Amino acid sequence: MVSVIGAAVSIAIERMSEHDLLEIVEIEEASGLSPWGWDSYHKELSAGNEAIMLVARAAGVVKSRADGRRIAGFIVSRMAADELHVNNVAVRPDCRRFGVATRLLEATFTIAAAKGVSRAFLEVRASNRVARKLYQGCGFRTIGRRRGYYRAPSEDALIMSVLVKRSA
Numbered sequence: 001m002v003s004v005i006g007a008a009v010s011i012a013i014e015r016m017s018e019h020d021l022l023e024i025v026e027i028e029e030a031s032g033l034s035p036w037g038w039d040s041y042h043k044e045l046s047a048g049n050e051a052i053m054l055v056a057r058a059a060g061v062v063k064s065r066a067d068g069r070r071i072a073g074f075i076v077s078r079m080a081a082d083e084l085h086v087n088n089v090a091v092r093p094d095c096r097r098f099g100v101a102t103r104l105l106e107a108t109f110t111i112a113a114a115k116g117v118s119r120a121f122l123e124v125r126a127s128n129r130v131a132r133k134l135y136q137g138c139g140f141r142t143i144g145r146r147r148g149y150y151r152a153p154s155e156d157a158l159i160m161s162v163l164v165k166r167s168a
């Protein structure tokens with residue numbers, strides 16, 4: 001799956017593999033996410049068909065921003081029956097604002113819809129204004145709040161959800 005973003009920026013959205021994990025952990029650490037670490041990503045990769053784990057491989061302008069590294073961003077989500085739970089999405093700081101996260105979400109929805117998913121959910125730190133804007137732009141709406149869901153620092157999570165439609 002290759003996405004062209006503007007005239008000069010392109011990325012390839014591909015399935016994550018074990019070889020990507022060192023870079024994934026590096027991006028995770030640079031993104032202030034609650035850390036999963038190598039072992040958890042590796043375990044999730046072995047989870048079989050329920051996990052949808054994608055990377056945005058850097059090309060064009062994004063590649064030069066990524067400073068020789070191969071991966072601009074990643075997304076980790078998991079299906080359960082007809083629901084999808086988006087667990088983590090992060091983009092290398094130098095590669096942000098090129099639409100990489102949006103493409104990762106769209107590609108995840110395409111795969112999930114083909115497997116019968118009809119709704120996606122996620123939690124986001126209430127203070128994470130940037131991520132909330134990203135999710136709103138992808139159609140997510142806030143449907144609830146989990147008090148004190150996050151630790152270090154302690155914070156509420158907003159629960160967001162969107163209908164996932166099968167593309168025609």
Ligand SMILES: CC(C)(COP(=O)(O)OP(=O)(O)OC[C@H]1O[C@@H](n2cnc3c(N)ncnc32)[C@H](O)[C@@H]1OP(=O)(O)O)[C@@H](O)C(=O)NCCC(=O)NCCS
Pocket residue numbers: 031032033073087088089090091092095096097098099100101102103124128130131133134135137
């Ligand atoms: C949130 C994150 C994944 C967005 O990645 P990205 O590739 O830069 O996102 P996109 O380029 O697809 O942006 C999509 C929309 O999100 C919003 N957005 C993204 N970055 C923004 C910023 N710095 N300020 C305001 N809005 C922003 C905008 O509405 C943007 O659309 P626009 O560029 O057309 O205005 C990235 O900032 C990141 O990795 N943050 C740290 C990790 C994190 O918080 N992950 C989410 C919680 S799990």
